[in-house]
Amino acid sequence: MIKKLIVLLTIFVLFGCGxxxxxxxxxxxxxxxxxxxxxxxGTYASTYTxxxxxxxxxxxxxxxxxxGNKFLDYDVYFxxxxxxxxxxxxxxxxxxxxxxxxxxxxxxxxxxHSHMGVYPAPSVRTSSDGNxxxxxxxxxxxxEHSVWSQDPQYKLALAGGVxxxxxxxxxxxxxxxxxxxxxxxxANTVPDMKFPDAPHSLKMACGENPKRVYRSRGPSTRxxxxxxxxxxxxxxxxxxxxxxxxxxxxxxxxxxxxxxxxGKILVxxxxxxxxxxxxxxxxxxxxxxxxxxxxHAVEAYKIADLLADEGICAALWADWxxxxxxxxxxxxxxxxxxxxxxxxxxxAIVHSxxxxxxxxxxxxxxxxxxxxxxxxxxxxxxxxxTWLTKNPAKSLGILDKTGTLDFGKDAxxxxxxxxxxxxxxxxxxxxxxxxxxxxxxxxxxxxxxFDIGIKEWEEK
Amino acid sequence: MRLxxxxxxxxxxxxxxxxxxxxxxxxxxxxxxxxxxxxDILIDEGLIISxxxxxxxxxxxxxxxxxxxxxxxxxxxxxxxxxxxIGALPxxxxxxSETYNAGFDPSDAFNPFSQAIRLNRSKGVTSTVNxxxxxxxxxxxxxxxxxxxxxxxxxxxxxxxxxSYGQSYDDSRAANLxxxxxxxxxxxxxxxxxxxxxxxxxxxxxNEYRFTKRDLEAIQKVINKxxxxxxxxxxxxxxxxxxxxxxxxxxxxxxxxxxxxxMVAEEISKAEVPVIMDPxxxxxxxxxxxxxxxxxxxxxxxxxxxxxxxxxxxxxxxxAYLATQSAGNAVALGVSxxxxxxxxxxxxxxxxxxxxxxxxxxxxxxxxxxxDNDPLELMTQVETxxxxxxxxxxxxxYDELTERYTKEEELPNSYRSR
Numbered sequence: 001m002i003k004k005l006i007v008l009l010t011i012f013v014l015f016g017c018g019x020x021x022x023x024x025x026x027x028x029x030x031x032x033x034x035x036x037x038x039x040x041x042g043t044y045a046s047t048y049t050x051x052x053x054x055x056x057x058x059x060x061x062x063x064x065x066x067x068g069n070k071f072l073d074y075d076v077y078f079x080x081x082x083x084x085x086x087x088x089x090x091x092x093x094x095x096x097x098x099x100x101x102x103x104x105x106x107x108x109x110x111x112x113h114s115h116m117g118v119y120p121a122p123s124v125r126t127s128s129d130g131n132x133x134x135x136x137x138x139x140x141x142x143x144e145h146s147v148w149s150q151d152p153q154y155k156l157a158l159a160g161g162v163x164x165x166x167x168x169x170x171x172x173x174x175x176x177x178x179x180x181x182x183x184x185x186x187a188n189t190v191p192d193m194k195f196p197d198a199p200h201s202l203k204m205a206c207g208e209n210p211k212r213v214y215r216s217r218g219p220s221t222r223x224x225x226x227x228x229x230x231x232x233x234x235x236x237x238x239x240x241x242x243x244x245x246x247x248x249x250x251x252x253x254x255x256x257x258x259x260x261x262x263g264k265i266l267v268x269x270x271x272x273x274x275x276x277x278x279x280x281x282x283x284x285x286x287x288x289x290x291x292x293x294x295x296h297a298v299e300a301y302k303i304a305d306l307l308a309d310e311g312i313c314a315a316l317w318a319d320w321x322x323x324x325x326x327x328x329x330x331x332x333x334x335x336x337x338x339x340x341x342x343x344x345x346x347x348a349i350v351h352s353x354x355x356x357x358x359x360x361x362x363x364x365x366x367x368x369x370x371x372x373x374x375x376x377x378x379x380x381x382x383x384x385x386t387w388l389t390k391n392p393a394k395s396l397g398i399l400d401k402t403g404t405l406d407f408g409k410d411a412x413x414x415x416x417x418x419x420x421x422x423x424x425x426x427x428x429x430x431x432x433x434x435x436x437x438x439x440x441x442x443x444x445x446x447x448x449x450f451d452i453g454i455k456e457w458e459e460k
Numbered sequence: 461m462r463l464x465x466x467x468x469x470x471x472x473x474x475x476x477x478x479x480x481x482x483x484x485x486x487x488x489x490x491x492x493x494x495x496x497x498x499x500d501i502l503i504d505e506g507l508i509i510s511x512x513x514x515x516x517x518x519x520x521x522x523x524x525x526x527x528x529x530x531x532x533x534x535x536x537x538x539x540x541x542x543x544x545x546i547g548a549l550p551x552x553x554x555x556x557s558e559t560y561n562a563g564f565d566p567s568d569a570f571n572p573f574s575q576a577i578r579l580n581r582s583k584g585v586t587s588t589v590n591x592x593x594x595x596x597x598x599x600x601x602x603x604x605x606x607x608x609x610x611x612x613x614x615x616x617x618x619x620x621x622x623x624s625y626g627q628s629y630d631d632s633r634a635a636n637l638x639x640x641x642x643x644x645x646x647x648x649x650x651x652x653x654x655x656x657x658x659x660x661x662x663x664x665x666x667n668e669y670r671f672t673k674r675d676l677e678a679i680q681k682v683i684n685k686x687x688x689x690x691x692x693x694x695x696x697x698x699x700x701x702x703x704x705x706x707x708x709x710x711x712x713x714x715x716x717x718x719x720x721x722x723m724v725a726e727e728i729s730k731a732e733v734p735v736i737m738d739p740x741x742x743x744x745x746x747x748x749x750x751x752x753x754x755x756x757x758x759x760x761x762x763x764x765x766x767x768x769x770x771x772x773x774x775x776x777x778x779x780a781y782l783a784t785q786s787a788g789n790a791v792a793l794g795v796s797x798x799x800x801x802x803x804x805x806x807x808x809x810x811x812x813x814x815x816x817x818x819x820x821x822x823x824x825x826x827x828x829x830x831x832d833n834d835p836l837e838l839m840t841q842v843e844t845x846x847x848x849x850x851x852x853x854x855x856x857x858y859d860e861l862t863e864r865y866t867k868e869e870e871l872p873n874s875y876r877s878r
Contacts, residue, residue: 121744152744208548301865322576322778323547331858337866355743356773363785363838370839375862423788423838454750457723 035248036255036264044144046194048183053434055079057092058415061100066107066389066404070382076105078411081434086405098429104420106385107405108163108184108412108432110392111358112268112315113295113351116154117147117167117182117190121355131170132177136214137232139202140253141177143167147190150448153355158184158438158445160359161414161427164195166396168203168295171270172213174228176203178256179268181396183432186446199266199397201292202256204229206271206280207326226279233287236261266292266397268315272326274302281310293395295351298327301334304341313347313395314338317357318364318371335365335387336372336379349395350387361388366421381421410434480522482851483515487526487830492806492819495798496530503826506849511822524830524844532801532835533818534586534827534845536808538736538770539780541588541607542570542577547777561596563674567603567615575857576778577607582854583781584829584842587817589619589808596670597639598623601678602690604814606827608847619812620714621682624692625702626748637701643671644709647679688712688812690736695748696723703731714811717741717772719749722756725763734811735765738772739790758794767799768807788836801836825849 033042056078063071065086075090076083085092118130129146132138147167157165163184169176180190181198210228211219219225236257242249243258259265267284271277271294284291293313294300298321300307300314307314316338321330331337339348350365352358369384393403402410411434418425430438438445481504488496489511502510502519517523543566545552554569567590571577580588588607592600603617623640626633671679682689689711691702699721706713715721715735721728728735739757744750760767769790771782787800795803809818816825826849833840845852 122746122750124747156742301862304865319779319782322545325546325549328546328575329861331862331865333858333862333866337862354773355745356740359742360740360789363789366838367785370841371862374841375866421839423785423836424792426792454744457751 034250036259039255040200040264044142044191046196046198047189047191048185048187048194048196049192050081050433051185051435051437053079053081053411054436055092055095056098056431056434057090057095058098058100058105061103061105061415062419063405064104064106064382064385064420065406066385067406068380068383068386068390070380074105076405076413078413078431078434081411083405083407083409083411083413085407098415100415102418103428104416104418104425105405106161106414106416106420107389107403108414108430109161109361109388110396110398110403111157111162111165111352111361112293112349112392112395113353114157114165114167114355114358115170115353116157116165116355116358117149117151118143118169119355120148120151121153131172133170133172133213136174136210136219136228137253138169138173138177139175139232139256141169142180142200143169143178143203144180144190144194147180147182147193149188149190149193150450152448152450154184154186155438155445155447156355157358158430159427159440160361161416161420161430162358162361163412163414163430163432163437164393164396164398164402165358166201166268166392168201168268171203171205171209174205174210174219174225175232175257176205178265179203181398185432185437186448195398195401197401199264200256200259201266201268201396202260204267204269204271204280206269206276207273208324209270222276226283229280229283230286232257233261233283233289237287260289261287263290266395268293268295268395270295272296272298272324274299277303278306281306281312292397293347293349296327296353297338298334299329301331301337302329304338304346307338308342308346311347313349313391315349315351315392315395316368317353318350318368331375332367332371333375333377335368336375336377339372339379339383339387340377347391347394348387349391351392362416362420362425363423366423369421381419384421480849480851481520482522482524482826482846482849483517483520484524484526484531484828484830485515485517487529487531489820490530490532490801490805490835492802492821493798501531501820501828503828503846503849506826508820508822508824508826508828511820526830529843530831530833530835530840531820532584532829532831533805533820534829534847535584535781535783535804536587536589536814536818537580537585537780537783537804538589538591538768538808539580540566540591540593540777541580541585541780542572542574542605543590544777545571545574545576555591555593555600557592557594557600560672561594561600561675562598562621562678563672563676564592564594564598564600565603565618566590566592566600567605567617570605570613570615572607572609572611572613578856579778579858580781581607581609581845581847581852582842582856582859584784584831584835584845585781586827586829586845586847587814588780589812589814590617592622597636597643598675598678599692602812604812606847608850609853614848616814618678618681618687619814620688620690621678622690622692622716624716626693626695626698627746633698633701637705640705641709643679644683647676648683651676682711683709685710685712688714690714690716692716694719694746694752696720696751698748699724700727703727703733706733707731718760719752719756721765722753722759723751725759725765728760729763729765733765734768734807735760736768736770736808736811738770738786739793739795740771740773740786754793757790761790761795761799766807766811767795767803768811769800769803784836785838788838791836797836
């Protein structure tokens with residue numbers, strides 16, 4: 001790969017090609033590379049381009065910056081799709097002014113657990129594409145190849161302030177396949193929605209689901225599940241050795257797993273019980289990979305210190321429980337306990353796993369915050385906002401691009417008509433990469449093809 | 461002597477006790493058609509006996525200072541509380557029946573010690589409308605249960621007969637309508653009750669078509685207008701068909717879910733049919749709900765339809781108390797505050813004619829919840845709950861687990877009592 005690049009660069013130097021031509025050739029080269037890197041950076045790379053980014057200064061807002069800070073009567077300035085400045089009475093020329101007195105501004109919400117697109121609406125068998133439940137190990141499938149770009153649910157999440165979401169395969173399998181991070185924009189193709197340069201992810205699942213789905217052929221027990229993970233990782237190690245001998249050899253299942261072992265693919269592990277999460281950490285240590293995030297993790301509070309020590313995030317519901325045995329030991333303080341572990345170094349995330357919940361993640365965070373305070377923790381609203389923005393962005397490997405209102409990041413942000421932790425508050429405007437994508441007042445929002453022709457009534 | 465002691469103890473467990481008189485002083489009290497007003501409330505022997513601007517504290521030893529607090533009727537939820545412990549474990553579920561359908565009432569299976577009951581009580585719920593889920597043409601009978609501490613709970617019912625209408629995998633919805641008409645006609649014209657247990661209404665072997673005497677009697681009650689037919693239906697055109705059917709059959713009707721109700725809001729209002737719904741259902745999740753929208757609730761409200769709310773999202777079964785979140789959102793979506801709060805307290809009682817609950821008024825059951833702030837807000841906490849005048853234990857498993865894992869102790873947490 002590097003050799004090839006040097007050869008090409010030599011050619012460019014010799015023939016005096018410009019930088020545009022270089023990048024064109026570079027992408028062609030990577031696109032044609034039939035391997036792990038070629039897949040990610042070439043053939044299946046993001047082709048997303050933002051809508052029309054504006055130069056805008058939002059004035060006099062209450063700002064939660066996503067880093068845990070709250071600023072009163074602050075301005076935020078963004079242009080060319082990037083955050084440029086936060087401050088008081090910013091001097092900006094040539095920007096559209098928005099008066100946000102009495103309003104709140106936050107980073108766009110990042111949901112790191114969604115099945116929009118792979119379980120679209122309406123929910124029917126013909127487009128139920130989230131679980132390749134034909135084998136306990138399907139590391140070779142990619143959620144992005146199931147995503148329906150015309151799912152009418154995206155815009156509902158957008159109206160709830162969600163600017164980025166991570167679509168995962170379901171939890172039927174030990175290894176469910178790769179997940180994909182999308183910008184919440186309407187587009188006709190999935191690559192046009194893909195968050196540029198977001199790392200690929202791998203969905204793994206513990207507990208009841210795999211052992212229920214495969215009970216007749218195995219695994220049918222939790223110990224069977226663990227044997228299944230370990231066998232698969234040993235297979236991946238063998239594949240890695242083989243690649244040293246046969247660099248051209250392809251095995252798309254093991255390419256995903258080796259991508260994890262090489263630290264290029266982030267593990268998102270569906271796991272409810274504390275003891276099982278600890279076992280999964282052991283497995284990751286045996287094979288030398290890192291778990292990015294445990295999802296659902298109803299019992300995360302039982303091992304909050306361990307998660308903080310290991311630098312593993314927990315993506316959680318505020319209050320779901322009781323729908324299955326491994327979700328019985330619920331506490332609404334779960335998110336707060338994970339957040340406050342080891343002197344507040346825990347990484348807590350409010351996730352949805354729900355096409356309804358994703359529309360009101362701010363409300364879920366409010367309930368979790370209230371429970372945390374009730375349990376005796378002093379947690380600010382600004383801190384709770386990190387559960388919706390910074391931490392999920394970190395968990396997805398895109399914190400350098402979104403999740404806070406830091407200089408230079410994507411101008412993904414929400415103007416709320418009041419405090420986002422109130423049940424009465426609504427998102428008023430949503431910007432993605434500095435472009436207005438939702439405006440409540442004018443009813444401006446994208447509509448997918450599916451929406452066309454359906455409406456038999458007039459919106460107010 | 462020992463026996464007497466036992467008897468006293470036993471009766472204490474059997475019946476909710478309320479020999480204590482309580483004075484709730486200075487709270488913002490939710491009164492129907494008025495809203496929150498600063499009042500004192502006196503409760504005795506399980507009932508609200510006085511509501512005044514000022515009641516002298518000397519009248520009761522038990523004064524609860526409610527200054528700055530909010531007092532509402534206890535929440536009445538629509539749920540399977542006490543009937544489902546763990547969703548994926550059928551052995552902990554008692555809302556189903558393969559044997560009966562229309563006549564199936566799950567309320568005798570009610571488990572007052574369910575962890576879901578404890579949680580919901582601590583969140584301000586004082587009673588529940590039990591939702592059956594039998595397989596067949598009818599899901600069963602709705603009933604009403606208080607969720608007080610202890611072994612015995614007051615019940616009312618049956619309140620209504622639950623069924624659904626709309627998309628199905630087998631028969632056309634037209635065929636389903638024909639079947640209901642034929643079945644009602646069969647019952648109306650006097651089925652042979654002696655043979656009812658032996659014969660099947662249609663000679664199919666499928667359970668859907670089998671009706672026992674108990675089932676036919678339940679249908680008879682609907683025909684006699686002793687209770688309403690409650691129909692879970694979403695598509696606007698289906699709602700119109702159900703309204704027509706109720707009119708021609710001369711029965712009382714309640715609509716359930718009604719995601720496309722906003723398209724026929726005037727017709728629903730004209731028929732004076734109430735709607736039980738979740739204002740948050742805005743996803744076109746089925747082809748019967750393609751026009752689902754956040755606007756549903758305000759359009760029904762503006763048309764004058766009486767509404768009651770439940771929380772249908774995801775873990776709604778165990779978190780029925782989140783009906784307040786649905787109600788709070790309804791306010792943000794254009795419903796008046798008082799109506800939204802009534803939709804989780806008074807309206808469920810009115811829709812099903814549940815006696816003596818749902819409102820803070822003299823002579824009514826003292827089912828009360830005291831909140832530290834606006835009851836519909838997300839961060840508001842419940843402070844005190846009364847059911848039939850009895851101050852409830854609000855301990856619950858989630859608080860206990862929280863404490864177990866947040867308190868630093870020398871011994872491992874499994875050695876602590878809680």
